[in-house]
Amino acid sequence: MYSPRFHRIAETDRPKIVLTVDGRPVDAADGDTLLTVLMRHDGWVRDSEFDGQRRAGFCAMGACQDCWLTLADGQRLRACTTVARTGMAIVRKPATHD
Amino acid sequence: MTDIVQYDVCIIGGGLVGCSAALHLTRAGQSVVLVERDSVGAHASGVNFGGVRRHGRNALELPLSLRSLDIWRNMAALVGNDCEFMPCGHLKVARNEAEMSVLEQWRGFGAQHGIDVELHNGAKLRQRFPWLSAQIYGASFCPGDGHANPRLAAPAFALRARAEGAVIIEGDGADVIEDAQGGFEVTLMSGKRLRASVLVNAAGAWGRTIAARYGDDAPVNAVAPQMFVSEPVPYFIDAVLGMVCGGLYLRQIPRGNVIFGGGRGTLSPDQRSSWPSDRVFAETVGLAGEIIPQLRNLAIIRSWTGVEGNCDDGLPVVGSSPRRQGLYHAFGFSGHGFQMAPAVGAVLSELITRGATPTDISALSPQRFADAKSGLVMAESEI
Amino acid sequence: MTDGDMTSADTPRIAIIGAGPAGIRAAETLVEAGLRVTLIDEAALPGGQIYRQPPPTLRRPAKALYGFEAGKAEALHSSFARLRSAIDYRPETLVWGARDNRLLLSSRAGNTEIAFDKLILATGAMDRIAPVAGWTQPGVYSLGGAQVVLKHQACLIGKRPIFAGTGPLLYLIAWQYLRAGSRPAAVLDTGSFAGQLRALPRLARQPRTLLKGLYFTAALRAKGIPVLYSALPARIDARDDNLVLTYTRNGRSHEIAGDAVALGSGLKPETQLAEILGCAFDFHSPSRSYLPRCDRMGRSSLATTYIAGDTGGIRGADAAEAGGALAALAVLEDLGRSVPEVRKRQLLTHMRRAEIFRSGLELAFAYPAPAIAGLADDTVLCRCENVTIGDLRAAIPQWNITEMNRLKAITRCGMGRCQGRVCGSAAMEVLASETHAPIESVGRLRGQIPLKPVVGSNFETKAAS
Numbered sequence A: 001m002y003s004p005r006f007h008r009i010a011e012t013d014r015p016k017i018v019l020t021v022d023g024r025p026v027d028a029a030d031g032d033t034l035l036t037v038l039m040r041h042d043g044w045v046r047d048s049e050f051d052g053q054r055r056a057g058f059c060a061m062g063a064c065q066d067c068w069l070t071l072a073d074g075q076r077l078r079a080c081t082t083v084a085r086t087g088m089a090i091v092r093k094p095a096t097h098d
Numbered sequence B: 001m002t003d004i005v006q007y008d009v010c011i012i013g014g015g016l017v018g019c020s021a022a023l024h025l026t027r028a029g030q031s032v033v034l035v036e037r038d039s040v041g042a043h044a045s046g047v048n049f050g051g052v053r054r055h056g057r058n059a060l061e062l063p064l065s066l067r068s069l070d071i072w073r074n075m076a077a078l079v080g081n082d083c084e085f086m087p088c089g090h091l092k093v094a095r096n097e098a099e100m101s102v103l104e105q106w107r108g109f110g111a112q113h114g115i116d117v118e119l120h121n122g123a124k125l126r127q128r129f130p131w132l133s134a135q136i137y138g139a140s141f142c143p144g145d146g147h148a149n150p151r152l153a154a155p156a157f158a159l160r161a162r163a164e165g166a167v168i169i170e171g172d173g174a175d176v177i178e179d180a181q182g183g184f185e186v187t188l189m190s191g192k193r194l195r196a197s198v199l200v201n202a203a204g205a206w207g208r209t210i211a212a213r214y215g216d217d218a219p220v221n222a223v224a225p226q227m228f229v230s231e232p233v234p235y236f237i238d239a240v241l242g243m244v245c246g247g248l249y250l251r252q253i254p255r256g257n258v259i260f261g262g263g264r265g266t267l268s269p270d271q272r273s274s275w276p277s278d279r280v281f282a283e284t285v286g287l288a289g290e291i292i293p294q295l296r297n298l299a300i301i302r303s304w305t306g307v308e309g310n311c312d313d314g315l316p317v318v319g320s321s322p323r324r325q326g327l328y329h330a331f332g333f334s335g336h337g338f339q340m341a342p343a344v345g346a347v348l349s350e351l352i353t354r355g356a357t358p359t360d361i362s363a364l365s366p367q368r369f370a371d372a373k374s375g376l377v378m379a380e381s382e383i
Numbered sequence C: 001m002t003d004g005d006m007t008s009a010d011t012p013r014i015a016i017i018g019a020g021p022a023g024i025r026a027a028e029t030l031v032e033a034g035l036r037v038t039l040i041d042e043a044a045l046p047g048g049q050i051y052r053q054p055p056p057t058l059r060r061p062a063k064a065l066y067g068f069e070a071g072k073a074e075a076l077h078s079s080f081a082r083l084r085s086a087i088d089y090r091p092e093t094l095v096w097g098a099r100d101n102r103l104l105l106s107s108r109a110g111n112t113e114i115a116f117d118k119l120i121l122a123t124g125a126m127d128r129i130a131p132v133a134g135w136t137q138p139g140v141y142s143l144g145g146a147q148v149v150l151k152h153q154a155c156l157i158g159k160r161p162i163f164a165g166t167g168p169l170l171y172l173i174a175w176q177y178l179r180a181g182s183r184p185a186a187v188l189d190t191g192s193f194a195g196q197l198r199a200l201p202r203l204a205r206q207p208r209t210l211l212k213g214l215y216f217t218a219a220l221r222a223k224g225i226p227v228l229y230s231a232l233p234a235r236i237d238a239r240d241d242n243l244v245l246t247y248t249r250n251g252r253s254h255e256i257a258g259d260a261v262a263l264g265s266g267l268k269p270e271t272q273l274a275e276i277l278g279c280a281f282d283f284h285s286p287s288r289s290y291l292p293r294c295d296r297m298g299r300s301s302l303a304t305t306y307i308a309g310d311t312g313g314i315r316g317a318d319a320a321e322a323g324g325a326l327a328a329l330a331v332l333e334d335l336g337r338s339v340p341e342v343r344k345r346q347l348l349t350h351m352r353r354a355e356i357f358r359s360g361l362e363l364a365f366a367y368p369a370p371a372i373a374g375l376a377d378d379t380v381l382c383r384c385e386n387v388t389i390g391d392l393r394a395a396i397p398q399w400n401i402t403e404m405n406r407l408k409a410i411t412r413c414g415m416g417r418c419q420g421r422v423c424g425s426a427a428m429e430v431l432a433s434e435t436h437a438p439i440e441s442v443g444r445l446r447g448q449i450p451l452k453p454v455v456g457s458n459f460e461t462k463a464a465s
């Protein structure tokens, strides 16, 4: 069920960038949004706070707010409107606070 | 004139105070009508911070506050809904020694009323509340205080009161109040008329106008405290937080949202509504991140304000009118009414049906502005 | 005034929010009249929804991105390029609040505010959603989202996506997917064929658009892709690697499998700013929603504020361009400047035609209100707060709820990060049907600041200063 979901159809010759997702290095193309990176990686963005079910965004245009995620430095970002940059570290399972 | 219905008690205002009075009076066998010009809990009672604390309160209102906490603890039994009351304790933080001494002083008041608070500082403080910034000098923790969901409380009381026989009118305000047959005749905005032997002024920030109608002036003015809520994050703030210096009060619900307040928004010219100030937004959100560093990264999803009646001496106006028999006031709660309203209703019911209450509310009487005595023990800038 | 900048008739401060077709044409018209404008958009590049531009590293030609609309897209983008140096353009800047004559802005650099004398709201629209059980699962996207992924990211949401909902975009985007190498599993329209026929005379007012619509359907069918009317989605289940959509049609239940689902039932204006500023709204019965009140030129109920493009009601891209120019002319008129009367009349005529076309669309592709009333209790309605339709159905009688904001206060529906943008329309339908009340009587969710989430650390620069 949690397999890559977005399929590239063109523009495959862009410069590569590398970021990490839950500690593992993941390749992306320059210009990919974080939503695209995650959907091409393993197909999910976050767990719902309330039922633990996986979410993978919905509107892709910054309206539904269902794609907020956390970087290792604590920054909160909206995946679908943030273009990936080399070195970004996405952490989907944050350590519990206490 | 046959269309004028007669009641024992007419309550003006369907905030938590009015709704609580409606329930307690109905249970005491009175026929009750409550008149609310918007909808029950639409104003301060429904949009407040949800803090339920005795901690740091003015000693003069502690008897009422203590009684109310007992009701909060048994809310489900009273109204059929616990209103999400969570007795996680209240933590008041001090940034320096001077502020700490205020907390020490209050510990003495608390002890006199049977409230034991714990004073913490240094390593012990950080161990007990690891999410607090290292800037915090010390704190006082009051177990048993807590928080609840203001959006549920007034509607829950109103539903219960209605189920037990009270008449609750929403969307129609009291327009004219006149004397009639020893009691009161109230004409609503719609033109509808009601009569009652007793009138309860529970009109919140707008109660002053009604009181003034009978010459009971009280220095109560409208203010608009501002609130914020963050997106949900795993529960970690296991106490309601306040600051001795004011400026910030904060809580987290188990669902994860952090709710906080500080500063004041802007009142509309008619003082009927209010809206958030962006300057306060910046200051309060900034301050929250200073006091609890983990909040710096959180997204704020909403900000709002509510209109509250603030009395010059920081105490509510509760009691019978010194000038007009059958008139009772309960307004101007000065930021404390959510916690106290459950008991205020009980006290009003006792005053109205028995002429006396076991709860010492003498210091809250409308009479005090004639006598001009005041007993502030602590500047309260926290809700 | 907050920034000490005095209002003067010669240098009115004009702000436009939204750099889509409406906002760009408004800016252009004002610049032509010799005025300076501030144009603010949350997106990194101008174009808005329909003429959205991908990040600069993606370089497909306009024809590949915008198909039949490539010419208009290029025209709009080059108009913007000519304007660029004459305006104060603020990309990647969210307007998160407004009050009186001030706008609160948030960008990566921190927060600022600007003052305006005249404001044009050209904030566009987003998908209008009819929820379906299982729609929160990965692989289910909004219809517009499916298009954004294609245009902006050169990706498909799936190789065999199911397109479900209603509206012209349903067919357009299914066709765009087909052309891009995907093979849609089906196009399921909740509207009836009879409804579309009834709307034909009005749709014929824009023959080119109507023909395109017919062409998409024909092209999809020619490739053997099922295009079904009166198909009401009921639930989406993940099975193996598939998403299976169960729908009912003519009283019978059917299933269709695909690897993704795109859901959309028309569009819904982004009206939160109008709301926060205090613009009056009226109920618009064809779209079963409240829209900001405005005159033919886009004047709202506030003397400072004008409404252009989709913000005032969904009329499509061409009408958005015309509406943007008209709102700018209204600003000029109200500032006491002369306006080109011929142009104004042409634009007004254009808008009148667009209005008739729009009423045709609303007839042909109505929001599926009855389907929502029939959804199962376990259907999540509010994605943000995970509130189900069953939660609403239980709370409404229990708490005697008759109004939307009370529904939100009690159930948390619409209280999350998106502030009810996604669930609001459906929640209105649920409240109306559960209370047997006309939809307009349940009111609408109040917008609140911040319009979209703003991160705490963004305020530090300001708090410190």
Ligand SMILES: Cc1cc2nc3c(=O)[nH]c(=O)nc-3n(C[C@H](O)[C@H](O)[C@H](O)COP(=O)(O)OP(=O)(O)OC[C@H]3O[C@@H](n4cnc5c(N)ncnc54)[C@H](O)[C@@H]3O)c2cc1C
Binding pocket: B012, B013, B014, B015, B016, B017, B018, B035, B036, B037, B038, B039, B040, B041, B042, B043, B044, B045, B046, B047, B048, B049, B050, B051, B052, B053, B172, B173, B174, B175, B202, B203, B204, B205, B206, B207, B224, B225, B226, B227, B261, B305, B306, B307, B308, B330, B331, B332, B333, B334, B335, B336, B337, B338, B339, B340, B341, B383
């Ligand atoms: C933002 C905010 C945060 C707060 N935080 C806390 C807290 O954490 N803890 C705490 O204990 N307290 C808090 N308070 C204070 C608390 O909310 C109030 O003291 C309390 O709710 C007052 O209740 P009330 O019933 O007197 O007033 P309200 O809830 O304001 O109700 C008064 C009602 O009277 C109605 N009314 C007025 N005039 C008429 C008329 N002529 N006819 C009919 N109806 C009329 C109004 O419509 C209104 O609904 C806060 C207040 C605010 C605004």
Ligand SMILES: Cc1cc2nc3c(=O)[nH]c(=O)nc-3n(C[C@H](O)[C@H](O)[C@H](O)COP(=O)(O)OP(=O)(O)OC[C@H]3O[C@@H](n4cnc5c(N)ncnc54)[C@H](O)[C@@H]3O)c2cc1C
Binding pocket: A061, C017, C018, C019, C020, C021, C022, C023, C040, C041, C042, C043, C047, C048, C049, C050, C051, C093, C094, C095, C096, C122, C123, C124, C125, C126, C127, C143, C144, C145, C147, C148, C169, C172, C267, C270, C273, C308, C309, C310, C311, C316, C317, C318, C320, C451
């Ligand atoms: C996802 C989607 C896809 C569409 N695709 C098509 C299509 O293919 N063909 C077609 O004919 N029509 C399409 N439409 C319809 C489309 O809305 C109109 O055709 C046209 O884009 C409307 O133009 P506009 O200028 O009114 O608004 P938009 O083009 O939507 O532009 C609004 C702009 O305002 C900005 N904005 C909004 N709120 C804020 C804020 N608070 N702060 C800062 N910026 C803000 C947005 O970022 C956006 O750029 C689509 C609509 C959507 C939502």
Ligand code: FES
Binding pocket: A056, A057, A058, A059, A060, A061, A062, A063, A064, A065, A066, A067, A068, A078, A079, A080, A081
């Ligand atoms: S997917 Fe909706 S905001 Fe990102």
